[in-house]
Amino acid sequence: MKTTDVPGTFRDMWETRPSRPRDDRMVAGVAAGIARRYDIDPVLVRVAFVVAAFSGIGAALYLFCWITFPEDPADPNAKPAARHPLALLAGGIAIAIGLGGIFDNSGSLILPAIAVAVLLYLLHSSRADRGPVGPQPQQPADPEAATEEAHVSLVKDLPGLPPQPKPPSWDPLGAAPFAWDLPEPSPPPTPAPAPRKLPVTAVTLGAALLASGITAAIMLITGTLTVTTAPTVLGVALAVLGAGLVIGSFLRAGRGLIPFALLLSMVTWGMLAAPLDRISAEGGFGRLSVRPASADQVEPSYSRGAGDIDLDLRDIDLRVPVEGPATPIQTKLTTGAGDITIVVPRDADVTFTGTSSFGDVSFERRQRMEGPGSRLTITDLGADGVASGRPIVIDARAGGGDVEVKRD
Known part of the structure; x- marks a missing residue:
């Protein structure tokens, strides 16, 4: 059944997920099952997995499909093994983000994962009614003999x-x-044996703490444990939690790991996306407010690891010396986490380049770039609209915060 809303489409995608055939497959039948489910060429699916492998998520995606896709039963009356979809989904997310924390501290695995999810959504939306749904039973060699x-x-x-x-x-x-x-x-009637609850949650939490503790100890001994490498420790714990969720989905246990995995996934992803390298590299913490009285007092750079930077250039004399060159006044402002605010004279000629990883960049509130990865480059002649006096060249970069230039 097709649905128009996004959650309903993903729910239908899970409920009608492909099954892995026992024949016509190269490894585990994942590509062949997807091709049969959506009536497309299996070669295209295999090429897509190879392309995804170069982005870093191909192998994890194939393994996830291998685990979650049921295999066509040899016995037509056999029932597929019970698996909890929420635990499998949470486990797959935890493993993917955990591997990102271990091997890719830049967090670049997140965008390929989103791209794959969008492509799967479009594929299911357009071809959900194609191909068979569910495991396909294997036909016996002699049907008449099998039914007699x-x-x-x-x-x-x-x-x-x-x-x-x-x-x-x-x-x-x-x-x-x-x-x-x-x-x-x-x-x-035979009394059903009482189901035995396996301690998947407790064992997995203990294993995650032990694995992350050992990783942190090794990095501390080797001198590699820093703010920028902290996601590696979290990634190890998250990968163990994800593996426990996947195993628990087969054993119908371990659902208590889901909140731990989701919370740690958000923390790990936040640390991967945050400019930790810039925070640790830049000097100083707290607010920095500067108002130089002359051009000679303007520093070449102002930086903060975490904190706001306020630079007021209104007291600077921008007149060009007699028979002297109009030497630009240049400065660079950088903060890992915080806002950057720059105030310039009304008639000053300003060349401004501003970037922000997670924030907005604006110039006099007339030109503005919003959202992650904002960047704005502008050359403005001021209120008089005439190129005169010494120009001001500003390069402002914020990791997590807004960048704004004002005139007064």
């Missing part, structure tokens, strides 16, 4: 006589044909 019931009886069909009725299962020798019309006796 075997009976052991002393009652034989004689030539020339009508066939004799088959004895019931409780009289295989056919010794009491007068009672064959009686109903079959029901077997005595």
